[in-house]
Amino acid sequence: MKASFECVDGHTAGMPVRMVTSGAPDLQGADQSERRQHFIREFDWIRRALMFEPRGHSAMSGSIIYPPSSDDFDMGVIYIETTGSLPMCGHGTIGTATFALERGLVTPKTDGLLRLETPAGRVDVQYVQEGERVKSAKLINVPSFMMYQDLQIESPDLGPLNVDIAYGGNFYPIIERQDNFNDISDFDALTLIQMGVRLREAIEDACDIVHPLDDSISGLRHCMWTGEPMDAGSDARGCVIAGGMIDRSPCGTGTSARLAQRVARGLLKTGEPFVHESYIGSAFTGTAEEQTTVGDYEAIIPGISGSAYITGLNTIYVDSDDPFPEGFVI
Known part of the structure; x- marks a missing residue:
């Protein structure tokens, strides 16, 4: 062959x-x-x-x-x-x-x-x-939404964590600053990957993650640790763990999930730009274009801008x- x-x-x-x-x-x-x-x-x-x-x-x-x-x-x-x-x-x-x-x-x-x-x-x-x-x-x-807010998960590495799980085309656990986690800058890349893989496994053991309208979309393949941006013109920084590697980009579906998370938490308004940095400092600009619903979930339509x-x-x-x-x- x-x-x-x-x-x-x-x-x-x-x-x-x-x-x-x-x-x-x-x-x-x-x-x-x-x-x-x-x-x-x-x-x-x-x-x-x-x-x-x-x-x-x-x-x-x-x-x-x-x-x-x-x-x-x-x-x-x-x-x-x-x-x-x-x-x-x-x-x-x-x-x-x-x-x-x-x-x-x-x-x-x-x-x-x-x-x-x-x-x-x-x-x-x-x-x-x-x-x-x-x-x-x-x-x-695609319509993006917050599935779980402040889900309490025991991280094998960090102890108790509050985790948001949002969908932006794929499902993402999002870990913001809290008592047991401060910033991605506190860890090297390999440690972030290893912690992300183990946290994903702990979350999947604790709860079901299935798209309400398409059961072929289920489970976790990603994890997003967060931190302060490198550039003063950016709003936030995310380190997306995909499988066993770090996404070099800010991640389009991950940025969509984070837009949905921030809107659900009242941190972002419809139409307001959100500049999201990657682990290496590259950026996408996201906006919640409009609000909608996905099944029983409040959702947004995300817009993500970038260059290739x-x-x-x-x-x-x-x-x-x-x-x-x-x-x-x-």
Whole structure:
């Protein structure tokens, strides 16, 4: 067996995006959510091959573009990263939209608006393009909401913690400053990762985390530690642990979850900008565009603005004679 995949490589706010443009399998399903389930069942080897070493690395993430299932969308997307195939990825959406537009792989029906079909639902990307270059992209994300507020969890490392759990396309435990946790600057990166992994496990042992409208979206793959921003012009800083690595970007779905959390706590008003820094100091600007509901939960529609950059074009081969056809993780 020998397979090849054409890819556009780049980054959004420092976080890699590998967009697969050809070589991916046809998927069955009425929408991207069903197609994602088909991909997970039968083609997860592609994700592992493209994301894991030696073709990828521990912080690799990406997307696969598809024709949409209906004329309501301009393009379909499946998200892949080292932790799995996610229902939604914010930095991946900004990167995918930017790369597809700059490479001429999609022609939106409405200039300045790209309508993406994602496994989490419709995501609109408003963009400004000058010549080939997409100067900025703003994704209008899926409805986001606070699921648990001040959930008391025993951290194996820090002791009792109050944790908020919010949804922004993925579920995030958010740990703000409190008695047993002050700031991400108090810990090195490896310690934050290890504490985040163990805290996720403790939370999943303590409560059920399932999207009220889609039970295929469940559980925790992320954790967000918080801290004071590095730049005076930013409002907050978040360190998102995804699997066993730190997100280099502020994380689009994580920023969406934090917007929902702050609105629920009365710390942010609809339309008010929120500049969210990443662990490395890059930033997204988020706004709660409007209020809505998700099942019984009060929710918001988040808008997340950022920029992405192409770093190269890539043809990746996967050969069954290779000793690591599906890669490896250390």
